[in-house]
Amino acid sequence: MSTTTPTAAEPTTPVGKAADYLDQRTKVGVLTKQLVRKVFPDHWSFMLGEIALFSFVVLLISGVFLTMFFEPSMALVHYENEHPASMQGQLMSVAFASTLDMSFEVRGGLLMRQIHHWSALVFMAGIVVHMMRVFFTGAFRKPRELNWLVGTMLMILGLLAGFSGYSLPDDVLSGNGLRIADGVIKSIPIIGSYTSYFVFGGEFPGEHIIPRLFTVHILLIPALLLALIGVHLFLMVLNKHTQYPGSGRTDKNVVGYPAVPVFATKMAGNFFIIFGVLALMGGTMAINNVWNYGPYDPSPVGAGAQPDWYMLFLEGSLRLMPGQTEIVIAGYTLSLNVLVPAVIIPGLLFTFLFVYPFIEAKVTGDKREHHVLDRPRNVPTRTGLGVAFLTAFIILALAGSNDLIATHFDMSINAITWAFRILFFVGPWFAFWITKRICLGLQRKDRELVLHGHETGRIVRFANGEYIEVHRPLDEHERWLRVNYEAHAPLEIEPATDARGVRRRGYKADRRWQRLSRFFFEDRVEPVTPSELEAAHSHGEHDELEPSHGSPELVSGSRSVEQEH
Amino acid sequence: MSANQNPQGPSGDLTPHDSEHGALVQADRFPDPGVHEHKPRLTDTDPRSAKRNERLIALLFVISALGTIASLWAYFAVRPDGTTEGVRLSTIALGVTMAISLFGIGIAAVQWAKTLMSNREYTEERHSSASSAEVREAVAVQFKEGAEDAGIARRPVLLGSVGLALALFPLTIAVPLVSSVGGDWNVSKFRHTIWGKGVRLAYDPSGRLIRAADLTIGSVAHVIPDVPAEERESHHWITEKAKAVVLLVRLDPRDLKRDHREGASHDGIVAYSKICTHVGCPVALYEQQTHHLLCPCHQSTFDIADGAKVVFGPAKRPLPQLPITVDDEGYLVAEDDFNEPIGPSYWERLK
Numbered sequence: 001m002s003t004t005t006p007t008a009a010e011p012t013t014p015v016g017k018a019a020d021y022l023d024q025r026t027k028v029g030v031l032t033k034q035l036v037r038k039v040f041p042d043h044w045s046f047m048l049g050e051i052a053l054f055s056f057v058v059l060l061i062s063g064v065f066l067t068m069f070f071e072p073s074m075a076l077v078h079y080e081n082e083h084p085a086s087m088q089g090q091l092m093s094v095a096f097a098s099t100l101d102m103s104f105e106v107r108g109g110l111l112m113r114q115i116h117h118w119s120a121l122v123f124m125a126g127i128v129v130h131m132m133r134v135f136f137t138g139a140f141r142k143p144r145e146l147n148w149l150v151g152t153m154l155m156i157l158g159l160l161a162g163f164s165g166y167s168l169p170d171d172v173l174s175g176n177g178l179r180i181a182d183g184v185i186k187s188i189p190i191i192g193s194y195t196s197y198f199v200f201g202g203e204f205p206g207e208h209i210i211p212r213l214f215t216v217h218i219l220l221i222p223a224l225l226l227a228l229i230g231v232h233l234f235l236m237v238l239n240k241h242t243q244y245p246g247s248g249r250t251d252k253n254v255v256g257y258p259a260v261p262v263f264a265t266k267m268a269g270n271f272f273i274i275f276g277v278l279a280l281m282g283g284t285m286a287i288n289n290v291w292n293y294g295p296y297d298p299s300p301v302g303a304g305a306q307p308d309w310y311m312l313f314l315e316g317s318l319r320l321m322p323g324q325t326e327i328v329i330a331g332y333t334l335s336l337n338v339l340v341p342a343v344i345i346p347g348l349l350f351t352f353l354f355v356y357p358f359i360e361a362k363v364t365g366d367k368r369e370h371h372v373l374d375r376p377r378n379v380p381t382r383t384g385l386g387v388a389f390l391t392a393f394i395i396l397a398l399a400g401s402n403d404l405i406a407t408h409f410d411m412s413i414n415a416i417t418w419a420f421r422i423l424f425f426v427g428p429w430f431a432f433w434i435t436k437r438i439c440l441g442l443q444r445k446d447r448e449l450v451l452h453g454h455e456t457g458r459i460v461r462f463a464n465g466e467y468i469e470v471h472r473p474l475d476e477h478e479r480w481l482r483v484n485y486e487a488h489a490p491l492e493i494e495p496a497t498d499a500r501g502v503r504r505r506g507y508k509a510d511r512r513w514q515r516l517s518r519f520f521f522e523d524r525v526e527p528v529t530p531s532e533l534e535a536a537h538s539h540g541e542h543d544e545l546e547p548s549h550g551s552p553e554l555v556s557g558s559r560s561v562e563q564e565h
Numbered sequence: 566m567s568a569n570q571n572p573q574g575p576s577g578d579l580t581p582h583d584s585e586h587g588a589l590v591q592a593d594r595f596p597d598p599g600v601h602e603h604k605p606r607l608t609d610t611d612p613r614s615a616k617r618n619e620r621l622i623a624l625l626f627v628i629s630a631l632g633t634i635a636s637l638w639a640y641f642a643v644r645p646d647g648t649t650e651g652v653r654l655s656t657i658a659l660g661v662t663m664a665i666s667l668f669g670i671g672i673a674a675v676q677w678a679k680t681l682m683s684n685r686e687y688t689e690e691r692h693s694s695a696s697s698a699e700v701r702e703a704v705a706v707q708f709k710e711g712a713e714d715a716g717i718a719r720r721p722v723l724l725g726s727v728g729l730a731l732a733l734f735p736l737t738i739a740v741p742l743v744s745s746v747g748g749d750w751n752v753s754k755f756r757h758t759i760w761g762k763g764v765r766l767a768y769d770p771s772g773r774l775i776r777a778a779d780l781t782i783g784s785v786a787h788v789i790p791d792v793p794a795e796e797r798e799s800h801h802w803i804t805e806k807a808k809a810v811v812l813l814v815r816l817d818p819r820d821l822k823r824d825h826r827e828g829a830s831h832d833g834i835v836a837y838s839k840i841c842t843h844v845g846c847p848v849a850l851y852e853q854q855t856h857h858l859l860c861p862c863h864q865s866t867f868d869i870a871d872g873a874k875v876v877f878g879p880a881k882r883p884l885p886q887l888p889i890t891v892d893d894e895g896y897l898v899a900e901d902d903f904n905e906p907i908g909p910s911y912w913e914r915l916k
């Protein structure tokens with residue numbers, strides 16, 4: 001009369017019984033078997049993504065609280081409540097009134113608003129820093145290119161979530177933000193005016209935008225974010241996490257701690273710590289006190305008003321573009337002065353993020369899976385490009401605060417704007433160049449360390465009167481860290497004509513890729529090989545004073561034989 | 566050992582390496598020394614240290630519980646009196662106690678994981694992310710069989726008609742949505758404001774009328790069209806106001822080099838649209854000495870004395886000028902609407 005499956009022994013404990021009940025209906029055992037002791041590598045930088053994830057959870061929790069009290073309506077009312085006194089009797093939208101109400105009348109409401117706002121800022125910061133970690137360590141390489149795309153989409157959705165939420169209270173500041181957005185939309189060729197009507201349900205500001213943004217903010221974007229976060233984490237588990245290079249870490253294994261208990265406990269701990277930080281920020285740091293700005297009115301505008309940090313680069317980009325670039329073609333107006341900074345430049349920045357993994361895969365010609373991360377120095381061109389990208393982003397963001405810089409340092413705003421205009425072109429280029437130099441320098445330093453060991457500060461005098469400093473050779477773990485990398489060579493391509501002199505199709509494209517590949521890998525520092533180390537030692541102790549001659553330290557040009565990956 | 570090395574390609578152990586010197590270098594690699602030996606922590610070897618940590622962790626959890634109790638106390642005891650300071654105080658009390666409650670759990674958990682849970686590292690094998698050739702083969706066969714069962718290849722009419730139906734059905738939602746989502750879709754509204762011949766100028770926001778004689782040289786006024794007070798409490802008004810706001814400046818007539826619109830000024834009084842021709846912020850910062858009007862959003866600077874032409878920044882066009890005069894009672898009135906769309910440029914602006 002046994003009703004259990006024939007293989008399972010009758011469970012006796014309550015937990016066992018519950019598990020048995022569940023498993024008989026869901027086969028959940030198969031799934032958990034994979035997960036419970038799954039190994040996760042540990043490193044502080046792997047926590048950056050958790051910051052983004054957990055601030056998102058906090059956003060959901062605090063967001064639900066806020067939706068209980070927020071009324072997304074643009075109907076006009078006179079504010080009846082006693083507090084804040086400055087708003088008494090003012091005409092305002094219900095959205096703004098309910099924002100005041102939840103701040104002043106709902107106990108803990110202001111705390112939740114502030115936690116929500118700070119979480120949004122930290123969420124975006126977490127995403128950006130996490131992306132930097134992934135980029136600079138090459139974690140986007142095969143098989144994780146798709147997850148990089150998912151992550152980039154998450155970042156863009158995060159921007160939209162932030163902007164749509166920022167606009168909801170219907171205050172002067174966010175209203176002007178919306179108006180800027182409207183101006184940008186109108187600059188789109190051909191469909192601009194209609195797109196503006198599409199968004200606002202008529203002319204700006206109309207009476208539809210707040211309810212529409214509300215739906216976007218609490219339904220559409222969070223649903224997409226949740227779905228994509230699900231995909232993001234699923235792929236992370238499926239591909240298993242990457243690991244930093246080190247002894248015993250290879251592309252064929254994963255070294256770390258089991259999910260249960262260490263990894264899960266740390267992760268849960270991190271959630272509470274991050275939540276705690278956000279609660280502390282929300283409790284003690286005032287943010288977006290909308291009653292100081294007042295309800296939306298198309299006339300006033302505050303000087304020195306700043307958008308949330310992740311929008312600053314757009315603001316700066318708009319500020320830097322000279323106005324002369326608005327042109328008229330056959331009677332139609334093409335506002336390049338808006339289109340370029342607000343649509344094309346962000347478009348290019350995002351495109352770079354989307355395509356970079358594929359470009360790098362193409363110029364390395366590498367089709368293998370990579371699970372061991374790169375040390376940033378070992379891929380100088382990538383690291384340089386990443387720093388150049390960040391430099392462009394930071395220059396634009398700083399330009400978005402050029403008025404604050406001007407008043408703070410008492411400088412002319414025109415001069416600052418001009419300085420930023422020039423910097424925007426020169427800065428990234430310079431940042432690339434210097435970063436690449438630094439990386440190559442660090443690689444050479446690695447070589448020197450491997451070949452000659454650490455300086456000990458101990459000076460020895462030889463019989464012939466010569467002084468040398470004693471060097472301590474590296475232990476095998478440190479040596480492995482410094483030699484275990486691959487210096488890609490530029491692509492080799494097949495010749496333009498085949499053996500019978502017939503022109504090969506696709507040669508031109510190949511040439512272009514090869515040129516790009518040269519840009520990436522022309523300059524490279526090869527890791528030390530055992531024979532080089534031996535050669536360095538056989539030159540005798542004297543050699544430790546200076547690097548050996550003729551060692552192929554900095555290699556230029558291509559390998560003469562094609563790599564067959 | 567070689568199993569631990571990154572694959573170096575199938576080229577064997579001789580890889581031509583340094584073409585410049587033409588030398589062949591052995592593609593020799595250092596061996597992977599393998600995972601570090603496991604080093605026991607103090608808590609692994611010293612039971613007293615382990616005990617200490619256990620107590621510390623328990624204490625942290627207790628602190629969290631106390632934080633929660635403190636938070637409840639703060640909720641009931643620190644009642645905001647409605648003033649900004651009162652609300653601020655309650656927010657701080659609730660936030661800090663909440664943070665204590667959260668930090669207690671978080672720090673305890675991390676400390677527990679770091680000191681008391683095993684820190685032995687495990688090595689797990691990775692498998693290729695791709696499915697095996699057999700699996701792929703099997704899936705291809707499955708799809709082929711499926712397609713055969715469905716008979717798609719034999720029934721092209723079905724394929725065409727299903728495509729047609731699927732492509733069309735979204736229209737049942739899209740057409741009603743699109744037809745209403747943009748209001749009346751009449752984008753020509755951008756061209757007009759409620760200004761017109763004889764509309765009086767009024768101060769924003771009081772609605773008081775403006776007498777030309779009251780304006781001293783150098784004075785600035787934020788101006789709206791004079792409409793009945795009840796009308797100013799409607800949504801329609803906000804949308805109209807968003808287009809109609811004007812900045813009025815009285816210059817010394819000798820300083821006024823030029824109007825943007827012929828004859829639009831009155832006795833040194835100029836009225837320009839307050840909506841920036843860049844992306845539409847209200848232009849609000851006026852500098853008396855230079856007659857420059859600065860948009861705080863992206864710093865477009867307009868010269869009010871010289872037809873509001875752009876002297877700096879990302880805007881291209883001058884601000885549109887409202888033609889004004891005085892009526893019999895000495896009040897400022899508009900002579901006409903703007904003769905061009907105000908605010909940011911758009912594709913068919915000049916059409």
Ligand code: FES
Pocket residue numbers: 841842843844845846860861862863864865878879880
């Ligand atoms: S909106 Fe005025 S400068 Fe951009």
